[in-house]
Amino acid sequence: MKSLFVPSYYIFLKDSHSELRTRYALNALFMFVVTALSIILFSLGSESVSPDVLAGILWVIIFFSSMSGLSRTFVSEEERGTALTLQLVSAPTPIYVGKLIFNLALTLSLNILISLLYILMINNFVVASPGIFWTTIFLGSCAIASSSTILAAIIAKANTRGTLYPVISFPIMLPMLITVIKATQLSLEGAFFSEALGQFQVLISYTVVLVAISVLLFEFVWKD
């Protein structure tokens, strides 16, 4: 166990250090979120939109923000030519776990930021049951991180990275997107926590299945 978590932790530290040192990727991501939100705000204008639609739009923003940010963990290794060094330094599984934790931290902070901005800026979006809402954001972030990390590893080896990443991610992520949108709608309706348990079970099982299959397959993707 120790041989897995200690190297994973160092991979996570390495990634967060290098991202925090040159903050341009994080800044760009932040601006992406602000841009997307402004477009939504401009297009809504003073229109009052039903909460169901707003729940969908929230996850559209989250999906595309994740798509623009999460492929970086592996793409930057390929671009800087450090992938081979990393292969020498560590076994595949710790690298995957480290990158997964980094992506999870990134998605989670990004999604909390997006949700807060969204709640502040859009009048009609009133969260009636915060328990369901924040659990959905947390489990949704876990699900996004678990599916996007392995797909980012695949996409880093392909040619047209930027456009292909959302294309190959969308069908894999759709079960989870449908579920989180449902759960968000429930949280806006003011449902009891127990009513959303079914959605949470789907999200947890989705995350577990994808992490398990990623650990099994990562070696094939990673080794040249």
Add this chain to the structure above:
Amino acid sequence: MTKHLVGKIGLVLWLTLVIVAGFAMPMVPAPSQWFELPIIPALEDKARIIFFHVPMSWTTLVAFIASTVYGIMYLKTKKMDYDLRSVSAAGLGTMFCILATVTGSIWAKFNWGSFWNWDPRETSIFVLLLIYGAYFALRSAIDVEEKRATLSAVYAIIAGVTAPFFIFVMPRIMTGLHPGAKGDESGSTPVAQLHMPPNMRVVFFASIIGFTILYFWMFNLKIRLTRLEAESLKS
């Protein structure tokens, strides 16, 4: 050679019989003869789609599973032939997927009022189309042969692992128009329960068997063609 010929002619005859039976067996209010089917209220002759549309979707699923299994075999053995098989199965799967979507969509226009209703099963077939599209887009974006085979196999396996969420989970927890969805009186089960008279059942399963054999025959042709193409590219 003659064995193959007999097989081909047999398959053609089998499917011809299925098509004739599917279209021509009369639908009457109270069936008394072996060839008469009961009229299902509100569906009438439109019920005949079950003989063709369901086998097409079934074949799509067979192709999808074949593609995933060959992907696993490729990763285990690293033999390029399994990659050729995987991509051939995916190609045929795309074709059957489009057929099932189009037939279902036309039928939905006449029975449910619009071409597309985002019923859970419609969603799942649409996602299957997207997966195939993404699979081929991914393949075209990788130049090195081995890399392409490995990455597309990995993608096929990931897609194969998430597909049960659509095929078994989503239709259960969402209300829909297809049989077997949540709120259906006959029960929500993975495969819609068959409330068919015996003769209808015979034609239905004959069609499923026929389509499955048709798939394997087409797969055989396709894999031979793909192998030849791969050979000619090398030389």
